[in-house]
Amino acid sequence: KAGVTQTPRYLIKTRGQQVTLSCSPISGHRSVSWYQQTPGQGLQFLFEYFSETQRNKGNFPGRFSGRQFSNSRSEMNVSTLELGDSALYLCASSPDTTLYGYTFGSGTRLTVV
Amino acid sequence: GIQVEQSPPDLILQEGANSTLRCNFSDSVNNLQWFHQNPWGQLINLFYIPSGTKQNGRLSATTVATERYSLLYISSSQTTDSGVYFCAVEGNEKLTFGTGTRLTIIP
Numbered sequence: 001k002a003g004v005t006q007t008p009r010y011l012i013k014t015r016g017q018q019v020t021l022s023c024s025p026i027s028g029h030r031s032v033s034w035y036q037q038t039p040g041q042g043l044q045f046l047f048e049y050f051s052e053t054q055r056n057k058g059n060f061p062g063r064f065s066g067r068q069f070s071n072s073r074s075e076m077n078v079s080t081l082e083l084g085d086s087a088l089y090l091c092a093s094s095p096d097t098t099l100y101g102y103t104f105g106s107g108t109r110l111t112v113v
Numbered sequence: 114g115i116q117v118e119q120s121p122p123d124l125i126l127q128e129g130a131n132s133t134l135r136c137n138f139s140d141s142v143n144n145l146q147w148f149h150q151n152p153w154g155q156l157i158n159l160f161y162i163p164s165g166t167k168q169n170g171r172l173s174a175t176t177v178a179t180e181r182y183s184l185l186y187i188s189s190s191q192t193t194d195s196g197v198y199f200c201a202v203e204g205n206e207k208l209t210f211g212t213g214t215r216l217t218i219i220p
Contacts, residue, residue: 033207037154043199043210056206088154097206098143101161107154 002026004093004105012111018079021108025072025093032074033102034066037088046089048097049074081112115140119200119211126190127219134185134214136200145176146208147185148199156199159185190218 005024013019025032033048045058049068066076072093078085088109092102116139126132136145144163148156160167160174162183167174171191176183187194195218201208 031206035208035210042212043201043208045207045209048206050206058207090154090156092156092208097203101144101146101158102201102203102208103158104148104156109154 023091029093
């Protein structure tokens with residue numbers, strides 16, 4: 001069974017640009033969530049989607065947005081990139097967040113220059 | 114929100130030693146997971162353990178939900194055990210992570 005797939009693995013963008021990251025969950029998992037990891041702030045929750053509906057959102061500015069498609073694949077978008085957005089972005093999927101654990105992808109490492 | 118604290122922050126051990134990592138959380142939670150972050154950044158799931166005790170080879174974990182803590186035991190440490198270990202608790206469709214324990218195993 002394939003794991004959680006994130007693309008791309010690495011990305012370098014210039015300040016002010018926008019970026020879109022993709023996450024394909026494990027087959028049958030309807031919950032997809034996104035996390036940002038930085039050395040200073042650790043692992044922080046961005047948002048969670050279940051059956052195309054955003055159920056929860058973390059404390060991030062509106063420049064961070066996401067969506068989920070009918071096949072459960074998810075994308076997150078960051079507009080007007082800032083240097084501080086440089087981070088490892090991790091996606092996780094779960095069949096049901098209250099009853100089962102989360103499985104994480106390998107992450108996308110974003111560098112903003 | 115839920116607070117998650119891990120201790121110790123850093124642990125340096127000789128190969129073959131045993132270790133205990135602790136995770137305290139501030140409120141009741143739906144579930145708790147332990148992860149090992151590999152050098153490439155991926156979070157590898159070790160245990161899904163909302164309560165009770167589980168074992169997987171040299172690793173075991175115990176969660177006492179009523180007292181809001183969990184312990185991860187690593188026995189006969191190997192150099193491949195090095196890395197950062199995270200505890201994360203689930204509530205409101207999100208995981209809240211601790212700050213991690215960085216484990217270094219010296220040959």
